[in-house]
Amino acid sequence: MAKVLVSDPIDQAGIDILSQVATVDIKTGLSPEELVQIVPEYDALMIRSGSRVTQEIIEAGTQLKIIGRAGVGVDNVDVDAATRKGIVVVNSPEGNTIAAAEHALAMMLALSRYIPDANASVKSGDWDRKSFIGAEVYKKTLGIVGLGKIGSHVATAAKAMGMKLLAYDPFISTERADQLGCRLVEMDVLLQESDYITLHIPKTPETTHLINANAIAKMKPNARIINCSRGGIIDEAALYNALKERKIAGAALDVYETEPLGDSPLKSLEKQVILTPHLGASTTEAQVNVAIDVAEQIRDVLLGLPARSAVNIPGLGPDVLEELRPYMQLAETLGNLVGQLAGGRVEQLVVKLQGELATNKSQPIVVAALKGLLSQALRERVNYVNASIEAKERGIRVIETRDAAVRDYAGSLHLEAKGSLGEHSVTGALLGDSEIRITDIDEFPVNVPPSKHMLFTLHRDMPGIIGKIGSLLGSFNVNIASMQVGRKIVRGDAVMVLSLDDPLPDGILDEITKVSGIRDAYTVTL
Ligand SMILES: NC(=O)C1=CN([C@@H]2O[C@H](COP(=O)(O)OP(=O)(O)OC[C@H]3O[C@@H](n4cnc5c(N)ncnc54)[C@H](O)[C@@H]3O)[C@@H](O)[C@H]2O)C=CC1
Numbered sequence: 001m002a003k004v005l006v007s008d009p010i011d012q013a014g015i016d017i018l019s020q021v022a023t024v025d026i027k028t029g030l031s032p033e034e035l036v037q038i039v040p041e042y043d044a045l046m047i048r049s050g051s052r053v054t055q056e057i058i059e060a061g062t063q064l065k066i067i068g069r070a071g072v073g074v075d076n077v078d079v080d081a082a083t084r085k086g087i088v089v090v091n092s093p094e095g096n097t098i099a100a101a102e103h104a105l106a107m108m109l110a111l112s113r114y115i116p117d118a119n120a121s122v123k124s125g126d127w128d129r130k131s132f133i134g135a136e137v138y139k140k141t142l143g144i145v146g147l148g149k150i151g152s153h154v155a156t157a158a159k160a161m162g163m164k165l166l167a168y169d170p171f172i173s174t175e176r177a178d179q180l181g182c183r184l185v186e187m188d189v190l191l192q193e194s195d196y197i198t199l200h201i202p203k204t205p206e207t208t209h210l211i212n213a214n215a216i217a218k219m220k221p222n223a224r225i226i227n228c229s230r231g232g233i234i235d236e237a238a239l240y241n242a243l244k245e246r247k248i249a250g251a252a253l254d255v256y257e258t259e260p261l262g263d264s265p266l267k268s269l270e271k272q273v274i275l276t277p278h279l280g281a282s283t284t285e286a287q288v289n290v291a292i293d294v295a296e297q298i299r300d301v302l303l304g305l306p307a308r309s310a311v312n313i314p315g316l317g318p319d320v321l322e323e324l325r326p327y328m329q330l331a332e333t334l335g336n337l338v339g340q341l342a343g344g345r346v347e348q349l350v351v352k353l354q355g356e357l358a359t360n361k362s363q364p365i366v367v368a369a370l371k372g373l374l375s376q377a378l379r380e381r382v383n384y385v386n387a388s389i390e391a392k393e394r395g396i397r398v399i400e401t402r403d404a405a406v407r408d409y410a411g412s413l414h415l416e417a418k419g420s421l422g423e424h425s426v427t428g429a430l431l432g433d434s435e436i437r438i439t440d441i442d443e444f445p446v447n448v449p450p451s452k453h454m455l456f457t458l459h460r461d462m463p464g465i466i467g468k469i470g471s472l473l474g475s476f477n478v479n480i481a482s483m484q485v486g487r488k489i490v491r492g493d494a495v496m497v498l499s500l501d502d503p504l505p506d507g508i509l510d511e512i513t514k515v516s517g518i519r520d521a522y523t524v525t526l
């Protein structure tokens with residue numbers, strides 16, 4: 001049975017799902033050294049934000065197939081290292097959206113009305129009403145940085161509270177911002193015009209210290225900033241100085257440059273600062289959502305099925321996966337077939353998407369074709385995660401083309417592999433929704449389903465040749481399941497495609513190539 005290590009607190013709903021297919025060990029609070037030591041036993045690792053999955057841990061995880069992050073941000077996982085090792089990294093892109101958005105809104109209101117300090121004051125025995133005169137958010141301007149899932153929910157709620165909305169997000173359209181009632185502006189405008197600024201962006205090289213001394217200098221003196229996204233987007237030293245010198249009115253932070261927050265001067269500031277310990281996703285509802293979402297994906301991957309929210313399988317969201325899955329199977333089968341026909345070292349793969357397939361997202365198809373192509377060499381070591389990297393490291397040039405005009409089938413895929421031993425091409429299509437047909441071998445038209453054991457010959461189309469191959473296979477006790485010949489002209493060159501019930505015994509291929517009229521013969525195992 002597979003083994004899963006859960007190294008952060010995860011809701012029981014997720015553990016129950018994992019337990020259907022694996023032995024689950026819950027070991028929280030491990031040091032990085034302890035994690036390195038025990039990770040080799042495990043097939044999957046499930047974490048929240050508490051565990052940092054470094055390259056060293058990934059290298060040590062020789063059995064690891066999947067790392068599941070029960071949340072959105074995967075910045076605590078070395079995704080590149082996982083990708084190189086073919087380990088799928090999944091997250092829960094939506095499970096805690098509402099929780100994080102509501103936390104940001106709660107922070108904005110709490111900051112405006114000094115709720116944490118007022119609460120502490122009452123609990124300490126005071127009845128001080130003068131020190132806590134707050135500000136209303138009604139009719140104030142909220143600047144939202146990052147109008148993705150969380151930012152959009154914040155926008156909708158803030159709109160309902162009568163706020164004016166600005167948004168900065170270089171990757172969303174004006175139409176989308178309009179829909180949410182936001183005016184899409186440049187960052188400088190947002191900084192200059194907002195009374196409240198809330199950050200909902202990932203931490204990337206571009207967003208690190210996006211809010212630095214320079215940006216803070218552009219903000220209004222009454223401005224308050226909220227960060228429930230990622231630590232490090234705000235330069236904490238610059239923020240501290242600005243707050244201390246009253247250049248801005250307040251800040252509410254849930255995330256920090258280093259977590260847990262150590263000996264930070266921010267802790268010394270009073271009612272203009274609120275600090276929470278990375279609680280954005282900490283609601284019962286969100287924890288159930290993310291635990292189920294990620295546990296289901298770990299279960300699926302351990303059962304050999306694809307994951308719906310893999311962050312390191314290019315372009316493979318759940319909607320794309322649903323639509324392209326049959327074509328990906330086709331691509332993988334054809335990649336495997338053309339790789340075996342080409343033999344030797346493949347230097348170039350042309351992937352041509354034809355008919356309706358030409359209008360589809362190509363990346364998953366190309367990845368699937370490469371996975372098939374490399375599967376003979378790498379077996380189970382190649383997967384959708386690392387196929388592109390493995391191909392690149394082997395110097396395989398990938399050329400992608402599209403031809404929507406090819407209409408033999410609704411959608412078809414043509415692969416050409418050029419290598420040290422020559423050049424071969426195959427074309428395939430889907431019959432109905434998912435039945436694969438090989439429709440062309442080296443430009444000879446055929447119509448055969450792939451089968452586990454196959455024999456392909458290139459021969460001269462002449463009487464008696466099929467019988468000779470049949471007898472030869474019979475003499476080696478190999479049963480033919482089906483046979484088809486593809487030719488362009490009568491008595492010219494032709495290909496023969498045989499599906500066999502049994503693998504070809506050693507030596508028979510040499511015998512076949514000796515038959516008069518046979519130019520070449522290839523065995524393929526799919
Ligand atoms: N505090 C907490 O516990 C939680 C924090 N988060 C964090 O919140 C952040 C937002 O999450 P989601 O809304 O789910 O992500 P999302 O991917 O739906 O939205 C992010 C948005 O940021 C935009 N963006 C990217 N780079 C940008 C840049 N340089 N400038 C402006 N906009 C940029 C993107 O276009 C996208 O619209 C993430 O960093 C996530 O890790 C998420 C959940 C809980």
Ligand SMILES: O=C(O)CCC(=O)C(=O)O
Pocket residue numbers: 048049050070071072073074096278279280281282
């Ligand atoms: O696991 C958590 O509580 C943190 C959630 C978070 O930061 C995220 O989902 O990006």
